[in-house]
Amino acid sequence: MNLRNTHQKQAILEAIQGIGKHMSAEQVLSEVQKTDPGIGLATVYRNLNRLAEQGRIQKITAGDVSFFDGNPEPHDHFECEVCGKVTDIDMKYDADMDRLAEKQSGMKILRHSVLYEGICADCAEKEKKQSWN
Ligand SMILES: [Zn+2]
């Protein structure tokens, strides 16, 4: 791996790393392009996937949403149907669900991820204001 590649990977990791950060590859790209305008989406994708494989970040796919999460620990998510924002839901990881699913399916369950859907507090507030007018 040459020096430029190492720098790019580091910049990508820094852009996404941190609790509560959820970004699409495109969002990571525009963040990294601030310091490295020459970087392309394919490079960002490749590095994000590699970082996810290494367990340093995670790739979350639920339904038709797919994003990268700077926090590699398993945790639940919420997606706003109005603005599309993804946030963490701070609930204790329920390992019983894995055992239950294992019993049901006969498959070895390693982990699960839950995606809650609804309307975020910001959007709910906006809707409330609109209905008053
Ligand atoms: Zn929202």
Ligand SMILES: [Zn+2]
């Ligand atoms: Zn998260």
